[in-house]
Amino acid sequence: MRSLVALLLPHRWKGKLAEAERLLRAATPPTGLGAKLDAWLASPAWELRNAAVKLIARARDHDRYARLLAKLGDRSEAGIVRRNAAEAVARLGLRTAPARAALVRALADPYWEVRSEAAMALAGLFPPAEDLELALLQALRGSRAGAAPRIREANFEVRMACALALGHLGLSRTAFDALRALADDDSWLVRSQAAVAIAHFVGRHPDLFGEARTRLEEVDRLSEGCVPYFIHREVLDFVLRAVEEGPQALTAERLGPCYLSPKAGWNRVRR
Amino acid sequence: MLYLLRHLEDWFGPFRLFGYWSFRSMGAVVTALAVSLLLGPLVIRLLRRHGARDQGRTFGGLNVASKEGTPTMGGLLLLASLFTASLLWCDLSNQQVRIVLAAALYFGSIGAFDDILKIRHHSNERGLARHWKYTAQIAFGLLVGVLFLTAPSSPYDHQVAHTLVLPLWSKGIYLGAGYLLFVVVFMVLASNSVNLTDGLDGLAIVPAMLVAAVLGVFAFVVGNPDPEMAQRLLFRPLPGCDELVVFVSAFLGAGAGFLWFNCHPASVFMGDTGSLALGGILGTLALLVKQELVFFIAGGIFVVEAGSSFIQDYIGLKLLGRRIFFRAPYHHSLMHQGYGETKVTVRFWILSAIFAVMALATLKVR
Numbered sequence: 152m153r154s155l156v157a158l159l160l161p162h163r164w165k166g167k168l169a170e171a172e173r174l175l176r177a178a179t180p181p182t183g184l185g186a187k188l189d190a191w192l193a194s195p196a197w198e199l200r201n202a203a204v205k206l207i208a209r210a211r212d213h214d215r216y217a218r219l220l221a222k223l224g225d226r227s228e229a230g231i232v233r234r235n236a237a238e239a240v241a242r243l244g245l246r247t248a249p250a251r252a253a254l255v256r257a258l259a260d261p262y263w264e265v266r267s268e269a270a271m272a273l274a275g276l277f278p279p280a281e282d283l284e285l286a287l288l289q290a291l292r293g294s295r296a297g298a299a300p301r302i303r304e305a306n307f308e309v310r311m312a313c314a315l316a317l318g319h320l321g322l323s324r325t326a327f328d329a330l331r332a333l334a335d336d337d338s339w340l341v342r343s344q345a346a347v348a349i350a351h352f353v354g355r356h357p358d359l360f361g362e363a364r365t366r367l368e369e370v371d372r373l374s375e376g377c378v379p380y381f382i383h384r385e386v387l388d389f390v391l392r393a394v395e396e397g398p399q400a401l402t403a404e405r406l407g408p409c410y411l412s413p414k415a416g417w418n419r420v421r422r
Numbered sequence: 423m424l425y426l427l428r429h430l431e432d433w434f435g436p437f438r439l440f441g442y443w444s445f446r447s448m449g450a451v452v453t454a455l456a457v458s459l460l461l462g463p464l465v466i467r468l469l470r471r472h473g474a475r476d477q478g479r480t481f482g483g484l485n486v487a488s489k490e491g492t493p494t495m496g497g498l499l500l501l502a503s504l505f506t507a508s509l510l511w512c513d514l515s516n517q518q519v520r521i522v523l524a525a526a527l528y529f530g531s532i533g534a535f536d537d538i539l540k541i542r543h544h545s546n547e548r549g550l551a552r553h554w555k556y557t558a559q560i561a562f563g564l565l566v567g568v569l570f571l572t573a574p575s576s577p578y579d580h581q582v583a584h585t586l587v588l589p590l591w592s593k594g595i596y597l598g599a600g601y602l603l604f605v606v607v608f609m610v611l612a613s614n615s616v617n618l619t620d621g622l623d624g625l626a627i628v629p630a631m632l633v634a635a636v637l638g639v640f641a642f643v644v645g646n647p648d649p650e651m652a653q654r655l656l657f658r659p660l661p662g663c664d665e666l667v668v669f670v671s672a673f674l675g676a677g678a679g680f681l682w683f684n685c686h687p688a689s690v691f692m693g694d695t696g697s698l699a700l701g702g703i704l705g706t707l708a709l710l711v712k713q714e715l716v717f718f719i720a721g722g723i724f725v726v727e728a729g730s731s732f733i734q735d736y737i738g739l740k741l742l743g744r745r746i747f748f749r750a751p752y753h754h755s756l757m758h759q760g761y762g763e764t765k766v767t768v769r770f771w772i773l774s775a776i777f778a779v780m781a782l783a784t785l786k787v788r
Contacts, residue, residue: 158740197743229743262744307759308748340760376760379687 157196164196171202180210192218197229204232208239216245220253223265230262237265241272251277258290263306266290270312274319279355283320287313288329302329307338314341318348327352327359331366339374346370382417424449425513443664446511447671454507454672458679462499466683466690469493474537476691477546492688495537497696500627500680501530507672516665517577518710521566522703523669529613529702532558533694549694559613562702563606566709571602577710582658587712589719589784592656594712608714612705613698615724618731618751620697623686625753625767629723629774630700631677636720636781637707638670643785644711656788663711673703686764716784722777723770727751 157164171191174181184206191203192215204222207215222228223236237257240250254276257269270290273283291313293303304310314333317326330352333345346367353363386409393400411417428441439445469475476494504526512519536550543549569575576583584601585594597604620626644652645663652659680696683689692700701724708717718725734750748755756766 201743230745231739231743264745338760374760375765376757376762379763381687 157194161196164194164199167191167194168196168199168202171199171206175202175205175209181206182210184210184212185214188212188215192222197232201229201232201235204235204239208242211243216243216247217249219243220249223253223257223269226261230264233257233260233262234264234268237268237272241268241275244276246276251283255283255286258286263309266304267306267308267312270309270316274312274316277320279320279322281322284317284322284326287316287320288325291329291333302332302336307336307341310336310338310341311344314344314348318351321348321352324359327356327363334366334370339371339376342370343374382411386411423514424510443667446668450507450511450668450672451675453510454503454675455679457503457506458499458676459682461502462679462683462690465496465499465502466493469495469498469690474541474693476693477540477544489688489691492691494541494691494693495534495695496680496684496690497530497533497537497692497694497699499683499690500676500692500696501526501699503679504672504676507675508669511672512668513665516662518662519665519669521569521577522666522706522710525562525566525702525706526699528562529559530695530699533617533696533698536694536698556610559610560606563609564602566609566706567602567605570605570709571599577662578660578712582660582712585712586714587657589713589715589781590787592788604714605709608709608717609702609705611728612708612717612721612724613701615721615728616701616704617694617697619724619727619753620692620700621751621753622757622763622767623688624681624684625770626692626697626700627677627681627684628771629721629777630704631674631681632774632778633704633717633720633724633781634670634673634677634707636716636778637704637711637713638667638674639782639785640711640713640716641666641670641707655785658712660710660712666707666710670707686767716781719784720778720781722780723774727753730755 174184188203188206188210191199191206194200194203200222204219206212207219219236219239223233223240225233237254240254251273254269254273257265258273260266260269270287273287277283291302291304291310302310304313310333314330317330321327321330327349330345330349334342334349336342336345349363349367353360389409390406393405424440425446426440427437428439429437431438431441470493474493474495476489476492505523508519508523514520532550532555536555540546540549570578570583573580581596584598585596586601586604587594616626616630619629641663643655644657644660645666646652646659647664649659680692684692704717704721708714728751730747730752731750733746738744738746748758753766753770757763
């Protein structure tokens, strides 16, 4: 209802939003925003609350970190505000116990972007720990924690984020098995992420190296996505970068790889 | 203009061919295609030289930077070939043809103005403001609606002009003056839906060609000089609509010619000049052949794209403060999920063909 009112009466908050966006774009972090941030965090317009959350991170406003965590945990808050609160926690590098607990709770958030952001934030902020691994595994299994290690998370973004997080935070055989299951995912994006995560995990657990190697060799290489690139642009960018460095950079060793072989065919060139 | 040569039939017998829409349709396709192919490299070079380059965009993290700098406003090429072929081969005394040409020019101009602003400001966000775009589209809708509904200018009689023909139904709904409001809303929806679909190489032009082809078939049926053809299929005959078949042929030729340069990786983008013009043309064609709702069946892809954008922007982001789709319009969502550009484009073409067949089925299933 509050959002509907805000939607119908945009003149009440559009000016403030423009001001908040100006502050976010400013070259130097804003200071002395205290009362303004409090008012914006209580605004009926989610866009303004969202800007306030971003400003807390931009201004590194220590006094309002607790409110940031409250926004992250408030399920009645707009999904994008919760997502940005999780991202702000990661940007601020909040390695505190309340932040850790809030991010773990956010792994069960009903909105997929929050779950995904929380998993990535945990991976970036905290060292491997059993409870974090368990929370990630539960996020992947959905509500059926403790059941067979089957992936029930329907959203590929969250599966990708969990794979990344397990690569960073995984400790046990169960985490390895979950990554093996993710390496069988229908989405090539998840398979790809899981392959990296398996390699990362095995770096810390050399005892599983042989098994990981076999598994990685079995990962389905089929991909429905490819990113074509323009060889001409790559070559031009490379040459211009070298020219920027001055005549001494324009050596045969440096420029040699740029030459295309008339015989080999341009489309065999690898970036 | 070549249509006039039929009057010289007595002097040179083969000139009678210019009186047949079938001959002129073939001529229109070939002319539009040839003009596109011949002018294409020149237009692209001119656009590049004058700085008409695509500005970098971000679609929620999707990387489209590799396309930055590709010449845009290729809609000019599309319109140039369409106008050349239409002016040569269509009967310009036909009111329907004049209306649809006016629509192409009007919507193309709005799009060109938008593109020029974006290029001048080096930003895709700083084109023509949304409310001005809507105002211009509404103005055209009102103008066409009034032309349609008032006796001296309307190509159809009062009852036909005020009736909305329903697909799968032999009877229409008489909307009275309410039809004017319908026309306005329909024109805004039609032009914007094509505009939203234009996001990947070749994505908008092929579905637009298929929709035009479907409307061309309807124009042939309802405008056939033999009114029995329309009546057999339970349509009201619409005299003069058969000439739109020649225009649609020119459109198909121009579209194929543009696709030659726009296929992945594109040498030129149509820009808003092309996408708004396409939407305006298709919307006006649907109004002229009285198949407004068939447009939504044949242009199912446009409905999906515009619908996903509307749901994401207005219900998801504005009202609920969350995304409903990964990204919008829907083709960006598919790309976000890992599908390659050509895969998304070709699958959308296939879906468009299915929608076109479904729309054609409504000719008989009534």
